Amino acid sequence: MATTSIGSASQNDSASRKPQDMGDLWELAYKRLKSGKETEDLVKDYEAFLLQKYLLSTRPDDPPPTTQMVQVVVGQLTEKRDERKWEFNLLGMKVKVREHTEKLLRFLAWADTIVKDAISTQPYAALAWSAVTMLIPLAQNEMGKHEKMIEGFAVINDIQLYWKVGQETYFQASKESTSQQLVDALVEVYSNIFKYQITAILHLAKSQFKRAFAALSLDWADQAEAIRALSKRCSDKMPLAQHLQNQHNAEVLQKQIDASVDILGKILESLRPDRTETRKYEEDSAKSELLRDLIPKPEDEKDKSNYESDKNFNPQRLKDTCEWLLQDKLDRFQNWRDRMDPALLLVYAGPGCGKSVLSRCLIDEGLLSTRPIASTTCYFFFKDGLSNRNNGASAMAAILHQLFSHDPSGELIKIALPYHKTWGQSLAKNLDQLWQIFLECVKSPEAGHVVCVLDALDECTQDSDKLVDKIKQFCCEQQVADERRVKFFITCRPYDHILDSLEFPPNDDLSTSFRVDESSDDIRRDIDRVIDHQIHFSDVGKRLSSSDKDLVSQKLISMENRTYLSKIDKSLISSLPSSVWDAYEEILSRNQDEEQTELLLRIVLAAERPLTLDEANYALTLASAEPQGFASHDELMQDLWSADSISSVIQNLCGLFISVYDRKLYFIHQTAESFLVDPKPERKWKGRFSHGSAHETLGLCCVRYLNLMRGIRTENVAGREWKPSHFIDYCAANWISYFISLGEPSTLVRKEARKVWGTPDELCKWWIPNWRSHNKSAANGDFWRKAPDLTLVSYFGLLPLVCDILGETDTDLKHVSPIGTPLQAAVAQGHDRVVKFLLDKGADANLGGGLWSTLLIAASSEGHANVVRTLLMKKHGVNINVRDGFSSALDHALRRANMKLVDCFLKERDDCDITEDTVLAAFQSPQATQAIKALLEYRRDAIRITENVISGAEDFGSEALELLLREVPHTLEINDRVVQNLFESFDANIVRLVFELRPGDIEITDSLLEAAAGSYAGVSTLKWLLDEHGEKVNVTEDVVISAAENKVHGYDLFAVLWEKRRGQVKLTDSVVRAAQGNEWWGAQILELARS
Known part of the structure; x- marks a missing residue:
């Protein structure tokens, strides 16, 4: 195949154009490159590549004229770019590579129009601006391997942008006065840009261009820097004012490119779901187990609820809605989105404002960041009443799960592995540890930009204050932008306690509040659009005539308090209410069976999670039975509604008040629940219910169903095709919490609950294994098989049943089962009321047996502070031998950093010993300083700083030890081993402090210098010793060997000796061998010494 030069046409091609024209300068640059001795072959290879790659349909032996050829090549590039959509797979790409790649894509999207306009008039300029189009398909699957090359392209694009602005302003306005020197310099810049582009493209294409390439450097950073320097020298030839104006215009243009929604959309197109895989880590059991534990499987396999489905439960926005934020006239959203440092945007409004x-919409449409490739959006939608959606720990677990799953580098999840190894499945419930992992992740260079969306923060009812404090503290730290590029987007209702907690100092711009006025024209227009959409596209709306649609529209739009919650119902046409409360009354008043409607509302109100249609079918059928219930499980099955009809039954009973989504039942809105339990009852339905009555209804359904399951014959369940209903799982998991929440349950509930306890086989078969699968603190094994009823009901905390059983017969309170006596079982599970009752009934608190050696150890191991307090108080614990196990229990609480328990131990009893092990346990606590403070506050006089305490402190930091030394220095035990340990294991702060507090007890010797030279705590102690007491010590061979052998700080320690005592540092054979044995620092040490 013949190769034709793209610059081989007549030199008269450009004679009619002035050399200041942009196209001509690029053409001159290309021809200069082609005529150069060192680059001539490079350009020929490039042209051969272009002909082969893009002009296969032409006749290579008879090519078109040069200008036409370039036009064809650039046209082909444009078409291929439009076809390919620049699809990427981000797995394995580091953040820096992603950032540079994103910048290239942004540049390419913006330059699209420029290239198309320049094809006919400025073909060589178009060719230069199309280089990225050639680069993308060549490198898209190997971006990570070409980081420096990609970074160089980003630098070149900035330079192209600057000179495009310059040519459009200064050059065009000063054609006659533009100096030839400036023109020649700019042509040189363009020529080197061509050279960089051509070299990179041929390198990626793996073309055979040995003639030219052998002599060229592939140091992309050096080449890019050289082009930057040429551009700088070129701009220096312009007037300073013009240079500054060009620079400003280029920066403005870059900001416009970054903020362009159209360009962002094109980039998002390049990240289609089938290309942006998420990491499953299936090949690594530790990582996959961590991900599973962060987002545990739902209790019911039908319950697919997770953070994504929770988001998608909300409808998508309609066109032209939500513009009140996106097009905010004050640019609050845009400013928050575009800033680099930590910041918070709070959007608060009443219910129903969208x-x-x-x-x-912000998440799905990628509107939270202008850097989609180099950023990760994590989110969580809170929901009050759902245990996995109403707390900060669940939110942070979901956010970390998303960070790990969408991290192309795969590095972030490694940060969490040590935490998961320590905490196991409980990590997902530990907000403090999850937040610490989050902090470490966002500090990582691989995190990139992170945006956290927390929707409906007001529905975080468990630990919202704690979560808010952490977010606020994080933002206030004002970390350097490159260290923590994290922003928070939060929505909530305008509750004062949340708004107050998120309030920042007056002059601080870290937080932006966006209050949505429910009565504003923008919100009303959005709501009207939603209403109009429902009228035309909802199931009810489609059945309305045109006149009815107009009537409903007028009625709804005229409502004073219309919201996103407004629903279309033809039966409401004649009497549409003017408030949400009235709407609820109207909906419920049209029920077809008031008694069953009330039962269904109680069931949904009491549900621990959204019930499935099948579960609701069982519950409603059980609740509707006569007081005595069903005689058998078969009888219940015959009375159930069919699976096809239950949905319509629910709609007939409650209308739109209860909605069915993904076959699960939900109230129309959280205000519906508030309406039912309103403390000020009005009319028929408002305030008609209480949570207690609802719990009793559903709790009774649960225990009745468990009792029915006990009656099923074994032979009936032997077949593999028979499976119990999903309702058995819900009943087993929740009936006990319902019973306990009632306090004093009714006689009927107590009677039914008493029947639940049957033979061990019946318990095993139906509900205890199910209950245990939802309670991680449950005892292992078949603990129920040899436990009498009294022990079991004590274990589960069912005080009314404990009372009933003790009243039935002379029950043995001393019976020891695998889980101990009834008292031990109650203590281990933290049931304080049962513990007090049994103690008052004479239960022996000092009886051995069971899972724990003493009651105190049993209570403290699971962190039951209330039970510990009960055992320590004289009122109930007068006969308890608290000394037996006190130290072990306190030590355990200290190591687990349960400061609530620690305070309880130390405050309630001052007659128990504080041992050396107790102080060591405090040092081993994740909150060692707080633990030491507690010991000092309550038992200062009992603390001793022993040799073992010093040894124990070295592994857990020095802050707590420093506190102890300052508070009780007289208790410090000083001997040669202690002093040696101090100099070997602690930094200068500790050593200096001990020396100041006990100066007469420490003799500075060469052996201490040797210990400091081998220190694993850094170089500060060695420096202090040489600076403050250098006249007392000599650098012996042993000292030098100690530094040379140190695998942690060996080089730094040796360097200190070399700097301060070079004359005494001898490179003996023993020193050389010591250094050679140090695989970490040996070579550097020897190089320093021999220099």
Whole structure:
């Protein structure tokens, strides 16, 4: 195949154009490169590549004229770019590579129009601006291997942008006065840009261009820097004012490119779901187990609820809605989105204003960041009443799960592995540890930009204050932008306690509040659009005539308090209410069976999670039975509604008040629950219910169902095709919490609950294994098989049943089962009321047996502070031998950093010993300083700083030891081993402090210098010793060997000796051998010494 030069046409091609024209300068640059001795072959190879790659359909032996050829090549590039969509797989790409890649894509999207306009008039300029188009398909699957090359392209694009602005302003305005020197310099810049582009493209294409390439450097950073320097020298030839104006215009243009929604959309197109895989880590059991534990499987396999489905439960926004934020006239959203440092945007409004719809649209449409490739959006939608959605720990677990799953580098999850190894499955419930992991992750260079969306923060009812404090503290730290590029987007209702907690100092711009006025024209327009959409596209709306649609529209739009919650119902046309409360009354008043409607509302109100249609079918059928219930499970099955009809039954009973989504039942909105339990009852339905009555209804359904399951014959369940209903799992998991929440349950509930306890086989078969699968603190093994009823009901904390059983017969309170006596079982599970009752009934608190050696150890091991307090108080614990196991229990609480328990131990009893092990346990605590403070506050006089305490402190930091030394220095035990340990294991702060507090007890010797030279705590102690007491010590061979052998700080320690005592540092054979044995620092040490 013949190769034709793209610059081989007549030199008169450009004679009619002035050399200041942009196209001509690029053409001159290309021809200069082609005529150069060192680059001539490079350009020929490039042209051969272009002909082969893009002009296969032409006749290579008879090519078109040069200008036409370039036009064809650039046209082909444009078409291929439009076809390919620049699809990427980000797995394995580091953040820096992603950032540079994103910048290239942004540049390419913006330059699209420029290239198309320049094809006919400025073909060589178009060719230069199309280089990225050639680069992308060549490198898209290997971006990570070409980081420096990609970074160089980003630098070149900045230079192209600057000179495009310059040519459009200064050059065009000063054609006659533009100096030839400036023109020649700019042509040189363009020529080197061509050279960089051509070299990179041929390198990626793996073309055979040995003639040219052998002599060229592939140091991309050096080449890019050289081009930057040429550009700088070129700009120096312009007037300073013009240079500054060009620079400003280029920066403005770059900001416009970054903020362009159209360009962002094109980039998002390149990241289609089938290309942006998420990491499953299936090949690594530790990592996959961590991900599973962060987002545990739902209790019911039908319950697919997770953070993504929780988001998608909210409807998508309609076109032109939510613009009140996206097009905010004050640019609050845009400013928050575009800033690099930690910041918070709080959007607060009343119910029904579309906050959750807004959150979903920002996430789904990629509007939270202008850097989609180099950023990760994590989110969590809170929901009050759902145990896995109403707390900060669940939110942070979901956010970490998303960070790990969408991290292309695969590095972030490694940060969490040590935490998971320590905490196991409980990590997902530990907000403090999860937050610490989050902090470490966002410090990592692989985190990139992180945006956290927390929707409906007001529905975080468990630990919202704690979560808010952490977010606020994080933002206030004002870390350097490159260290923590994290922003928070939060929505909530305008509750004062949340708004106050998120309030920042007056002059601080870290937080931006966006209050949504429910009565504003923008919100009303959004709501009207939603209403109009429902009228035309909802199931009910489609059945309305045109006149009815107009009537419903007028009625709904005229409502004073219309919201996103407004629903279309033809039966409401004649009497549409003017408030949400009235709407609820109207909906419920049209029920077809008031008694069953009330039962269904009680069931949904009491549900621990959204019930499935099948579960609701069982519950409603059981609740509707006569007081005595069903005689058998078969009888219940015959009375159930069919699976096809239960949905319509629910709709007939409650209308739109209860909605069915993904076959699960939900209230129309969280305000519906507030309406039912309102403390000020009005009319028929408002305030008609209480949580207690609802719990009794559903709790009774649960225990009745468990009792029915006990009656099923074994032969009936032997077949593999028979499976119990999913309702058995819900009943087993929740009936006990319902019973306990009632306090004093009714006689009927107590009677039914008493029947639940049957033979061990019946317990094993139906509910205890199910209950244990939802309670990680449950005892292992078949603990129930040899436990009498009294022990079991004590274990589960069912005080009314404990009372009933003790009243039935002379029950043996001393019976020891695998889980101990009834008292031991109650203590281990933290049931304080049962513990007090049994103690008052004469239970022996000092009886051995069971899982724990003493009651105190049993209570403290699971962190039951209330039970510990009960055992330590004289009122109930007068006969308890608290000394037996006190130290072990206190030590355990200290090591687990349960400061609530620690305070309880130390405050309630001052007659128990504080041992050396107790102080060591405090040092081993994750909150060692707080633990030492507690010991000092309550038992200062009992603390001793022994040799073992010093040894124990070295592994857990020195802050707590420093506190102890300052508070009780007289208790410090000083001997040669202690002093040696101090100099070998602690930094200068500790050593200096001990020396100041006990100066007469320490003799500075060469052996201490040797210990400091071998220190694993750094070089500070060695420096202090040489600076402050250098006249007392000599650098012996042993001292030098100690530094040379140190695998942690060996080089730094040796360097200190070399700097301060070079004359005494001898490179003996023993020193050389010591250094050679140090695989970490030996070579550097020897190089320093021999220099």
